[in-house]
Amino acid sequence: MAYVNEQLHEEKVFKDPVHRYVHVRDKLIWDLIGTAEFQRLRRVRQLGTTFFTFHGAEHSRFNHSLGVYEIIRRIIDIFQGREHWDNSERLLCLSAGLLHDVGHGPFSHSFEKVFQLDHEKWTRAIITGDTEINKVLKRVSDDFPKKVAEVIAKTYENKLVVSLISSQIDADRMDYLQRDAFYTGVSYGHFDMERILRVMRPTEDQVVIKKSGMHAVEDYIMSRYQMYWQVYFHPVTRSAEVILTKILHRAKKLYQEGYRFSMEPTHFYSLFNGNVSLKDYLALDESVMLFFFQNWMHENDAILKDLCTRFMNRNLFKYIEFNPNSGYMKLMELMKLFNEVGIDTNYYLEVDSSSDLPYDFYRPGEEGERIPIYLLMPNGELRELSRESEIVESISGKKRTDHKLYYPVDFVDNLPEGDVKKRIKEILQG
Known part of the structure; x- marks a missing residue:
């Protein structure tokens, strides 16, 4: 028996500062939003430690996930009746958009780096595992959770559906750029999404943009570039990430050495042991992490x-520019001097690097490349964006990398006067 898409008796709306309203008509979507796993996203910030830099950046993965769903809902409304769009894929697209980030852990990227976790794998595990989300999805069909997971994994057979969730102009990016700009208070992430949506067209393999919308897409790509360097890679945010990473490394090392915590890290045991279950993973959110950090402020270690x-208390590390080509001799000397005065360089000296590729064309044979943006020309031909746009062509394939050296300036300032302190300051001052 075919699934009958049940509609709500009355449309539900979420008031949203970015899209004005998020509209929900499908009972399936409403029920997914109500699951414990999706509600957990209220307790995971969208931008990790960015709130230390931009105090308004307290928005959650829950906010963002609703936003991605809403953009996909609007795109589908625009695609209705057009060639290449199969409306039987509608619920699949909406579900994948809503759930694409459900596997994010607390302080996502730092957390993943320390414990070698992949939020996309956990997203798929939540969708296909023994969860409330899985039970709701299975009401469509037994294989519907698997299809949703395949869309998020970018392995689903209909590439048009995948491109709505994951491409260089997907609903994910279009929401987070605007949402992050709104909550951080910066102007960089704004672009004319209304125009982009109006000129989007479905093809057999992906979404394309009418040539007349090229300038709106240029603006979108430059907005992304500015957001990465002014917000996402802000050095103060990265300083907080460095400290967060060091906390998790230290706690793990102490646990492995048999240290007796005054506040035992019960929620971290499976992470420290490398045998995290789905139940363990879902029990972690940022409120749990901050509870332990607050208690560990009184540890004996x-x-x-x-x-x-x-x-x-936001007493973050200071930073200086670091040149990886010429700075390693000074770094080695600094490490030696720090160790001499009892500053543990495993926790108090860190080189952090960030790099961004604002737009890249497809490179055959390379893994992980997102589908490039194609323009639909008036004669029906498809042309890759950087072949038509001088602005995009100028940044295509160019990776910008930034390196910073982080250290505790208060530790240095409190050192006794002498040759070692003098030399440390000379190195740090360049």
């Missing part, structure tokens, strides 16, 4: 105590 106090 001086390093864990100091790092947690820094994180909770």
Whole structure:
């Protein structure tokens, strides 16, 4: 028996600062939003430690996920009746858009880096595992959760559906750029999404943009470039990430050495042991992490105590520019001097690098490349964006990388006067 898409008796709306309203008509979507796994996203910030830099950046993965769903809903409304659009894929697209980030952990990227986790794998595990989300999805069909997971994994057979969720001009990026700009208070991430949506067209393999909309897409790509360097890679945010990473490394090391915590890291045991279950993973959110950090401010271990106090009270590391081609000799000397005066360089000296590829054309044979943007020309031909736009062509395939060296300036300032302190300051001042 075919699934009958049940509609709500009355449309539900969420008031949204970016899209004005998020509209929900399908009972399936409404029920997915109500699951415990999706509600958990209220307790995971969208931008991790960025709130230390931009105090308004307290918005959650829940906000963003609703926004991605809403953009896809609007695109589908525009695609209705057009060639290449199969409306039987509608619920699949909406579900995948809503759930694409459900596997994010607390302080996502730092958390993943320390414990070698992949939020996309956890997203698929939540969708296909023993969860409330899985039970709701299975009401469509037994294989519907698998299809949703395949869309998010970019392996689903209908590439047009995949491109709505994951391409260089997908609903994910279009929401987070505007949402992150709104909550951080910056002007960089704004672009004319209304115009882009109006000129989007479905093809057999992906979404394309009518040539007349090229300038709106140029603006979108430059907005993305500015957001990465002014917000996402802000050095103060990265300083907080460095400290967060060091806290997790320290706690794990102490646990492995048999240290007796005054506040035992019960929620972290499976992470430290490398055998995380789905139940363990879903029990973690940022409120849990901050609870432990607040308690670890009173631990006997001086390093864990100091790092947690820094994180909770925003006493972050300072930074200097670091040139990886010429700076390693000075870094080696700095490490030696730090160790001489009892500053543990495993926790108090870190080179952090960030790099961005604002737009890239497809490179055959390379893994992980997102589908490029194609323009639909008046004669029906498809042309890759950078072949038509001088602005995009000028940044295509160009990766910009930034390196910073982070250190605790208060530790340096409090050193006794002498040759070692003098030399440390000379190195840090360039």
